[in-house]
Amino acid sequence: MADTLTVHRAGLATVQDLGRFGHSRYGLPVNGALDQHSARVANVLAGNDEGAPLIEITALDFSCTPSTDVLIAVTGAPAELTVGGVRRDQWEPVSVPAGETIAVTGIRLGLRVYLAVLGSVETPSLLGSCAPDTILGFAQTLRGDDELALRTHCPPIDHPVFRIPLFRLNAPVAHFGDSWTIDVTDGPDLEEFGDTAERLFRSAFTVTPRSNHIGLRLSGDVPRRTTSGEPLSRGVPVGAVEVPAGDELLVLHRGRGVTAGYPVLAVVTATGLSALGQARPGQSIRFRRRTVADAVSAHRAQRHAIHALKSRVRTAFDALRIPATP
Numbered sequence: 097m098a099d100t101l102t103v104h105r106a107g108l109a110t111v112q113d114l115g116r117f118g119h120s121r122y123g124l125p126v127n128g129a130l131d132q133h134s135a136r137v138a139n140v141l142a143g144n145d146e147g148a149p150l151i152e153i154t155a156l157d158f159s160c161t162p163s164t165d166v167l168i169a170v171t172g173a174p175a176e177l178t179v180g181g182v183r184r185d186q187w188e189p190v191s192v193p194a195g196e197t198i199a200v201t202g203i204r205l206g207l208r209v210y211l212a213v214l215g216s217v218e219t220p221s222l223l224g225s226c227a228p229d230t231i232l233g234f235a236q237t238l239r240g241d242d243e244l245a246l247r248t249h250c251p252p253i254d255h256p257v258f259r260i261p262l263f264r265l266n267a268p269v270a271h272f273g274d275s276w277t278i279d280v281t282d283g284p285d286l287e288e289f290g291d292t293a294e295r296l297f298r299s300a301f302t303v304t305p306r307s308n309h310i311g312l313r314l315s316g317d318v319p320r321r322t323t324s325g326e327p328l329s330r331g332v333p334v335g336a337v338e339v340p341a342g343d344e345l346l347v348l349h350r351g352r353g354v355t356a357g358y359p360v361l362a363v364v365t366a367t368g369l370s371a372l373g374q375a376r377p378g379q380s381i382r383f384r385r386r387t388v389a390d391a392v393s394a395h396r397a398q399r400h401a402i403h404a405l406k407s408r409v410r411t412a413f414d415a416l417r418i419p420a421t422p
Contacts, residue, residue, distance in 0.1 A: 098103045098213065098218075098245045098246065099129040099162070099163045099164035099245070099249055100162070100163050100242065100243040100244060100245055100246060101160050101161070101162050101163075101166075101213065101217060101244040101246055102160060102161050102162075102163070102241070102242075102243050102355070103159075103160045103238050103239065103240060103241065103242040103243070103244070103328045104157075104159045104160060104161065104235075104240060104241075105156065105157055105158055105159040105199075105240060106238040106239050106240050106242065107153060107154070107155070107156030107157055107158050108153070108154040108156050109151055109152065109153045109154070109158050109193075109237075109238040110151070110152050110153040110154075110228050110235060110236060110237050110238060111149050111150070111151060111152075111217065111219045111226055111236040111238070111244070112128060112129045112135065112149065112150060112151070112210075112226065112227055112228070113128060113129070113135075113147050113148065113150070113225055113226050113227055114128045114129060114132060114135065114136070114146065114147040114225075115129075115148050115225060115227050115228075115350060115386060115397050116128070116222070116223050116224065116225035116227050116229070117224075117225075117319055120331075121316075123353075123354055123355075124223070124229070124232075124354070125229065125310075125351050125353065125354065126227075126334060126350050126351055127225070127227040127228060127229050127309070127349065127350050127351050128225070128227040128350050128419075129150075129152055129209070129210065129227075129350075130208060130309055130349060130350060130369075130372075130374075130375070131206075131207075131208050131270070131370045131371075132154075132269025132341050132369065132370050132372030132373070133173075133268075133398060134171040134172040134210050134367075134370065134374075135150060135152070135171075135207070135210045135212075136402055137169075137171050137187070137267050137268065137402060137405065138150055138169045138170065138171040138210040138211065138212035139169075139212045140169075140267075140402060140405050140406050140409055141169035141171070141187070141188065141212070141265065141267060141405070141409060142167060142168060142169040142189060142213060142214045143167065143211035143214045143409060143413055143418060143419075144212060144214065144215070144216050146215040146402070147149075148212070148248050149209040149216050149217055149219045149226045150210055150212040150213070150216065150217075150282060151209055151210070151212075151217075151238070151366060152159060152208055152209075153172075153200055153203070153205055153207050153208065153209040153210070153211060154207060155203055155208075155300050155376075156203075157199070157200065157201040157202070157203075157211075158199070158200045158201075158324045158371070159197055159199040159200070160197070160198050160200075161195060161196065161197045161198065161199060162192055162194060162195075162196075162213075162246065162294060163195070163246075164194045164246065164249040165191070165192065165193050165194050165249050165250055165251050165252050166191075166192050166194075166213050166214060166225075166246065166249060167189055167190070167191055167192070167213070167214040167250040167253065167418065168186075168189070168190050168198065168211060168212065168213050168214070169187075169188065169189050169190065169211075169212050169255050170186045170187075170190070170200060170209060170210065170211050170212075170288055170345070170375070171187050171208060171209070171210050171212075171267070171269075171270075172186075172204075172208050172209035172210045172270075172313045173203050173205055173206025173207060173208055173209055173272055173374055174186070174198075174204050174205050174272055175200050175201060175202055175203045175204065175209050175236050176200070176202045177190070177196075177199070177200055178190050178199045178201075179196050179197070179198055179199075179398055180193075180196035180197060181197075184289045186209075187267040187320075188263045188264070188265060188267065188310075189253075189263045189409075190263070191252045191253040192210065192252075193252050195247070199212070201373045203375075204327060205272040205274065205376075206298075206374035206375075206376065207374050207375065207376045208258035208373060208374060209320070210292050211226060214219070214247060214248060214250050214418070214419075215246060215247035215248030215249075215250075215419075216247055217244040217245060217246060217247065218244065218245035218246075218247065219361060220234075220236060222234045229351075230310075231311075231349065234283075236329045243352050245402055246373070248419065249303060250418055250419070252390055253416055253418065256385075258369070258381050262278070263412060265371070265405065265409060265412060266405075267405055268398070268401040268402065268405065268417050270370065270371070270374075271371075272374065272379070274379060275379060275380040275381070275382070276294075276371050276372070276374075276375050276379065276380070276381045276382070277350075277381075277382050277383075278364055278367060278368040278371055278381055278383050279364070279365040279367060279368040279383075279384050279385065279386045279391060279394065280335075280337060280362035280363060280364050280365065280368065280384070280385060280386065280393055281362065281386055281388050282362060282363075282385070283336065283337060283350060283359075283360040283361045283362045283363050283364060283383075284360055285321075285327070285359035285360050285361060286362070288321050288322065289319045289320065289321055289322060289339070289359075289361060290322035290357055290421065291297065292319040293319050293361060294319075295318065295319045296319055296337070296345075296361060296362060296383050297318045297382075297383055297384065297385055298317075299316055299382075300316060300380045300381065300382050301315060301316035301338045301345060301380070301381045301382075301383075302314065302315050302378065302379070302380055302381070303331075303375050303376060303378060303379050303380075303381060304344065304377060305340050305377040305378075307375075308351070309331050309348055309349055309350060309351040309378060310348070310349060310351040310352055310353055311346050311348045311349050311351075312347040312349060312372060312375060312418070313344045313345070313346055314344060314345040314346075314347065314381060315343060315344055316345070318342075318343055318344065318345055319337060319339055319361060320339075321359055326339075327356050327357050327358065327359050328357065329357040330355060330356070330357070331354055331355055331356065332353075332360060333348075333363055334348060334349065334350055334352060334353065334369065335347070335359050335361065335364030335365070335366075335368070335369050335372075335381075336346065336348045336352070336356070336360045336363055337360065337362040337364065338356060338358035338360055338361070339358060339359050339360065340358045345361075346358065347364060348373060349369070349371075349372060349373070350369075351353070354358075359401035362383065362385075364422075365386060365394065365395065366391070366392035366394075366395040367391075367394045367395055367398055369376075387393060
């Protein structure tokens, strides 16, 4: 029988990867982990490919137990991570002996936590991705007593006397707080808002409870369109800051439909999208204007940090003879 990871408390957890790319032309959203940075780092710390399946835990407590020795990494929003009741660190590899319960509780400041396991887990795939899609009705939403098949195991890695972890890899930890500053570039319809466009950068907006993986709804001093005429439906990117009629902004996220007919005031940058994936209802968001060149530079810096982490992980795993995947 295959070794498994048995779920005890599922909360709101799904098996995710980085998304379903290359199918927007057919009307399929990209979906995938909403905090892509935390998901990538979790997989790298666990010795996996960045896009390997992992568990996305949203808001509520989660626990599971492996039937074999495993190595895990937990990133994302601050939370209490325990193994067998003992507190362990996020954003570092953690050795888990067979039969010990992994628990993630008290998620705070952010909304989502990512749990990756060395070798990843077996999960159904659709068009090259395990990412849930509410339109297609495809998802592996976890429930209590579910069992995920593990692809490999790893002998316990710790100090033989003091039982302390041997990893200090200095992962690029994301910032979490009670409010968020989100970088955006100018959208194609900026000029249609005249002087009111500056409201986007002048005041704070509040995340409303109607937000989800399709888009965040934000209340506040909403910019107003000063031109007349009905915008045509067209393709819209992930991160589009739309201004529908009413008193809310709509920021499209990874589950967005590929076309829309609202004017697009701005577009959230790649690094800003990961932060938006952690914004909780009731939290405050401010937008910061950036040039495309600045946005590209920030994204490259983040990718460079992950690439450097890969090198450190590979060196550490080679020294400890841990079978990291490519």
